[in-house]
Amino acid sequence: MARSESHPPLRTPLYDRAIALNARMTAFSGWEMPVQFSGITPEHEAIRTSAGMFDISHMGKFSLRGESALANGLPSAIEQLQRLVPSDLSRLQPGQAQYTVLLNPQAGIIDDIIVYQEGGGSVTLIVNAGTKDKDKAWLLAHLDLSQVEFEDLSDRVLIAVQGPETVRQLQPLVDIDLTQLTNFGHSRALIFKNPAFIARTGYTGEDGFEIMVEPAIGIQLWDALLASGVVPCGLGARDTLRLEATMCLYGQDISDTTTPLEAGLGWVVHLDTKGDFIGRDVLVRQKAEGVSRKLVGLNMQGRFIARHDYPVVINGEAAGIVTSGTMSPTLGQAIALAYIPTEFAKIGQVVEVEIRGKLHPATVVKKPFYRSAHRV
Template identity: 60%
Template sequence: MASETSAKPINSPTLARTPLFDLIVENNARLTEFAGWEMPVQYTGLKQEHFAVRNSVGMFDISHMGKFKLQGKDLLHSLQFFVPSDLEKLQSGQAQYTVLLNPEGGIIDDIIIYYQGEDELGEQHGIMIVNAATRAKDKAWLKGNLEASPVNLEDISKQKVLIAVQGPQAAVSLQPFVEADLTPMKAFTHLQTNICGKPSFVARTGYTGEDGFEIMLDPDVGVELWRSLVSAGVTCCGLGARDTLRLEAGLALYGQDIDNTTTPFEAGLGWLVHLESKGDFIGRAVLEAQKKVGLQHKLVGLQMEGRYIARHGYPVVYDEEVVGKVTSGTLAPTLGKAIALAYVPTPLSQIGQQLEVEIRGKTYPAQVVKKPFYRSPTRPSK
């Protein structure tokens, strides 16, 4: 991608824009279509943005993501039916990354649930963040299955801005604008506080493999915070760097690495499945059978020999036969190596297994390696 390309709106009447769109254009972003939105793919350049997050601090406009406000008695108990994770373990101020499942055990979406506690009337409160492309589907699925429950779901996606501030210097850069002390916050915790003097939601979560925060605010406050962070020297980052960062960290992208045909066990997300500590949930029978019988295929990490890049959809070959396909691939800036995620038969999923990837009619060597490809030395623990 050419870093010198300036912002040029796509001008499609069908594409949505976030409340920060004008600021994105001011910051000379190169734009692209993503999940029905006109979004920045890069600003100064993918590598510069990638290393800003790895070594210092960068920020992303992620306002396109779906945001649901949840409220009701027995909220966590009601949500238990939709996910394989035991949500009733959550304490106020904690969050859980998990997945919505269909009856076949397939992943409808990967989500984060932020539990905000119980009020004096016994009502439990929470926030659920979902992917932009699946927001309408998730909303319909949840509402349809919650009709008989006391839970109310309000879609606040268009009412709020969401900004991700990520990197080793994220806390230091964000703190001057936040009333609460960010220092005691552990990973996957959250709180309500004032930012730029206005009520806001701050979570120590992210999608880069680094320390960082995701902040939900009213649009006018979001604009003020974005401008303030730019003035403070925080690097604006686009979808290009977001993709290379998350892939190095071994994080799945919905619609590529996981979808409604893949189960958590197949996708390497077995740590989200709490069969022993919770009751029935959608897809449980399928996951129980997989745990008992085993898997036919798994999502693995691949490292290419040389700098040949395995892209989404490329065939994975073993003994001159196609045995799987690449779901995501890139030249990892931090590692200086070509890496990929791919589904392969379970017998070929062991670390060190030699495979090949077909690229434009020729095959090139690849090796199964441990995920994540990169682990941050400064990311806080839960």
């Protein structure tokens, strides 16, 4: 929800650091955030070729603790979450994480989240900034708080360090061997002799880590990484990077009116290995009958850029809608995501995108647009 003029935008503990670097700021989900420092393209290239960092402290961070194991052997915090997501969280071992989605009864996506199983009945959740309050209210309404303790950690600093040089840059600052963390692995550690949560996750398609610490330690960490040559990056590069890697943006590519099966997120839906959850009946029906639309990748023919909400025209009729689009710095190609009818969602299908009153051809391509060779 946008903040009114009587409610100035929120600022993270790293705001002053961004201002000191002459970052160009923008309003985002009620926060004043850097959209770019040196420029979107050089920041994008830094992530793809070396190492860059983002202040993502605006994101929501929650802790659930329910230590008592139930009759099925699951900690109560995991069992509680099992009812709210389509993914089978019982498969997670301590130190593992799952990207998944919170669903409403229509199987619409309330938010996409990451669930970190820490062991000892403790679970950490990272949620989107713009949906933090909505997510918190949903969780509190659907969790049994007599079994699970909920804590909002959103005042913590969260820094994403991404790129093929990340391990080399971050390792001297932490007391654990980062090479022992696999993709989506996570651990507690010490940074400057203070507690930190470190996860090998990110939103760029590259190898990297997300580090959660108390604000004062976060400022020290930012300064140390900057001094070592890690490139500060803003929301602009974050968007081009995630789109190349075909990572959905909540509010554009997915929303509470799209289901994970429509959005190409069927891999987070584990109907065969878990019991009931909110929205299950809708997904069972969609799985059996098929979905009427799908989120596809488009390569534009030419350098015309398809933007959010541009119509997709098939056989002379508006049949779909673009959700995200950009000029890919890595590929030198205009790319986009769009929902189109399932019968046309096949590789090689040619469609048209209406851009400022004119139709421009685009081809349905395999997702993701870019796959890193550096991922663990």
